[in-house]
Amino acid sequence: MLKLHYNLEKLSMGLVGAIVVVASIGGIVEIAPLFTIEQTVEIPDDMRPHTPLEMAGREIYIREGCYACHSQMVRSLADELDRYGPYSLAAESAYDHPMLWGSKRTGPDLARLGEKYSDDWHVAHLIDPRSVIPVSIMPAYPWLTRDLDTGLIADNLTALARLGVPYDDAMIENALADARGQSRPDTDGADGVRDRYGEDIAVRAFDGDPSRLTEMDALVAYLQSLGTLTDAAHEMLAEDTQ
Template identity: 50%
Template sequence: MKHDKIERNLGILLVFTMLAISAGGMVEIIPLFFIKETVEKVEGVRPYTPLEQRGRDIYTREGCYLCHSQMIRPFRDEALRYGHYSLAAESKYDHPFQWGSKRTGPDLARVGGKYSNDWHTQHLIAPRSLVPQSVMPNYPWLASTELKYDDIQDRMKALRRVGVPYSNSQVEYERNVKEFGETVAKQLHIPDAEKNLVAQAQLGNYDTDPSNISEMDALVAYLQVLGTMVDFKKYDDDYFVKFR
């Protein structure tokens, strides 16, 4: 009878349902915060530079994630097409991460270095000029829109608050030197963010137009770093043995 009363009373049923969901969620999630091996430590993974981070912001702003996942599954056909399956550690500095199950276009987890800057720029401006069967929209305004980066320090500080190891003091900078090396640590130092962003954009010339720093510069810089941080030669041999 008590069970029948609970099912007939919407308020009580809702309360008990929420309690059950909360208890189940805590049992599954809380232990992960105390297991050191939840995210494996992988050599080479680092936070994004200021320019790459702005490119990632543009990537999410334009909804690129709706058609392109960044998650290679541990299946033979995926490994043969894209490379080594995605590691959790590769996304530990991503907020939000770009894993997903929807692909209208190819997975982009390993796209970095696969094509030239010129190719990416032309592909974003007019996809069908390079891939006739593409259904991707054109993004010509990225090349003509000046990149806004006067708030890059605030963006990095926000990410720092959720665990991304950008440095804002000498102590944190020295920590990053030990963790990532001096060259990378300089890129992760918040007080020098604008200077570092401009320097990387001018040196990389990602949009093939050195006269300005555009949103195209930032987006291509982000695409070119995807999948390049980890040396997968250390993993591939053991991985592909499974499929022989």
């Protein structure tokens, strides 16, 4: 076997061909199952898509590179379950384009972050991380207090609907109103976003100021939604421990 490999190394084109063959086999093994993803990943009945405000916050999360230090994938290991909660299910990311599971953790995993801390905590943490965690190495994001650019909210929902995310015409048509309504709990817009996305969504002034719609509102709304779009993972963990 070693002699064969040695002889192959002396033939550059042969070595390239062998590499291509091995890489192709690995690629097929990884890619082929994706063609049956709709049959292998069962979406829970209670699964909901992100609201327009949460989706805008997700875009900010990606823009600021938060995914580089925080994963959104709890592994099925005892220490992970003890720290973060139920392990992640593929169905929980069925509507994510792109998915943000990740594998590197400079900071903690965020898959179950939703409603773990208050909105005020998140605002303070994002503006000055060391004000709440003195040893934090996370950078500060004070510019998130600026107004949210809402120009592409409806277009984003339209694009995601084409990829299979269940945004209907009413959701797309009311995307801007729903983004504003979710951060203004005492308005008619709040009732509209609840009608379209469910009574369980968080409707409040996430940055503490309902008079403005800011990037902070959007990002905190997104962070508070993580792990709350379906109860499937908690139900599965309960079944596994019985």
